[in-house]
Amino acid sequence: MTGVIHISLTSPIPPCYLEFQFKGKEYTYWIERRTNGKTTRTYRYVGNTQVCKVRYNMMKWDFPLNSGGYSIPFTFQTPTGIPGSFYYTLGSTQAMIYYSVYGKLISNTEKLKGKTRVNINQNPSSYKTNINITKNAKLSTWCCSPKGILTMQVHWPQDTYSPSQLIECLLEIDNSQCKLPVTSVTAKLYYNLRILCNEGMHHFSSEVLLNANFDRQVQPGEKAMGQNSIRMQLDISSMRNKISNLHTTHGKLIECAFLIEVKAQTNGSCMCCGDSSSITSNFVIVPDNISPLAQVVIPTGWSPQIYNTVSMVYDSRYEVGPSGNYNINQPQGYVQANNIPSYDQIAPVVDYRNNLQIAPSYETVVKNSQRIEEINNTTAIEPYLENIDNPGMKE
Structure with a gap:
């Protein structure tokens, strides 16, 4: 300084x-x-x-x-x-x-x-680029009726952003082995905050900052891959004032982490014997200058x-x-x-x-x-x- x-x-x-x-x-x-x-x-x-x-x-x-x-x-x-x-x-x-x-x-x-x-x-502990996350979700509907496997892959160009930047990603969906149609895709940005007191007790807070819905359907037996993949954008500058003093932090008493959940919405799901058709990724939010x-x-x-x-x-x-x-x-x-x-x-x-x-x-x-x-x-x-x-x- x-x-x-x-x-x-x-x-x-x-x-x-x-x-x-x-x-x-x-x-x-x-x-x-x-x-x-x-x-x-x-x-x-x-x-x-x-x-x-x-x-x-x-x-x-x-x-x-x-x-x-x-x-x-x-x-x-x-x-x-x-x-x-x-x-x-x-x-x-x-x-x-x-x-x-x-x-x-x-x-x-x-x-x-x-x-x-x-x-x-606080400098980011790491800066990652070209991040690919794949999930094979075994889907079921009510009464544990199996409906096949939905494969999702999310590609993030980077994992560190400031509030003035635009977050983009590509989502590929392989629905060729699933009987349920994908009716839309959603993306949710939220934070998890954990704070401690001097006696070691902790308090947890979580809040959804941004919800985005993308009207894209993938029918059973179809694929949305390559040039047909789904492009998503999250404009976090719209909530810049809200997170101007809220960013990724790793202190002794205070820890704050940001996550994005990308989910393929389907008709019906049973979580007791099936998987969630979603991928959650960790992100680092750093302050603007x-x-x-x-x-x-x-x-x-x-x-x-x-x-x-x-x-x-x-x-x-x-x-x-x-x-x-x-x-x-x-x-x-x-x-x-x-x-x-x-x-x-x-x-x-x-x-x-x-x-x-x-x-x-x-x-x-x-x-x-x-x-x-x-x-x-x-x-x-x-x-x-x-x-x-x-x-x-x-x-």
Whole structure:
């Protein structure tokens, strides 16, 4: 992720340092009501676990910091293997995975701090193409009367989609060995959500997001194969707003999976001794590119001093407090521009005045402060520091 921390001082402050913090959490909540015939009891379940929480010293001033504006660009390589941002609410049920970036300017007498939410995309564990699934369904009608075998084959070009894409597939049906006609074909997209609480109890939710019906008939003894196969399309962009924050997720407390069931509809079926004429496939739904959440409000006359970019890489040595047990690939070491010391090391005396640049125009500051980039499938917006301990200072 990339960003800029902006500091605006209306009066000087003593020698200080700038702290950077990246934190992620999973949170779940739901209510269950149980009745024993006479009384009804309400049970509330809560899950809360820390994904990660790291702190670094970005910069240190061994001299008083004068009033004025300061902008410190930064890059931060987030840990791999963590779940993506996720927001789900249905009734009283909640499931969230959220991340925040904090900036703190700390001296002996002052503390300015601010934070902003950032969105993290979880990379798919695999990306499959040209997927073929075949099923030979032994069909029966009422009273277990056998009607032969219906063969279905579904061809998917890929298994990973974003909400703005069109899902397509080809369905081949061999009805030459079956006595039942296929009257139509349906496709159903739905999700399964499983969440856990701290005590290990789980809650399951499932919802059909899209139903599509294709008016295609295949009579007994006929085939719909090759050039005569059935082409199906599912336009998931029509429900883009509904799943904008709902996508495939594998966290410690939250798991969300998407599936599509393709079914050949027939006249009559007996499931006690026959098979279902359907094929269910797993899919990965990933978010679209994330747009900026909000714009930074630039103070009147804003013309800050711009520092060199500070580069940071996630390292588990700088974790603060307990975190979830994720499979995180940890980069070796902590890299910064200007050889700035890390959080738990004793910082040598460094004069950062040599890194100051000529203050740019207001238009340049606005352009730089609104710069949003994606690195390692992560999007961030810049935090703007605000003073909470000294009412005399402004943002």
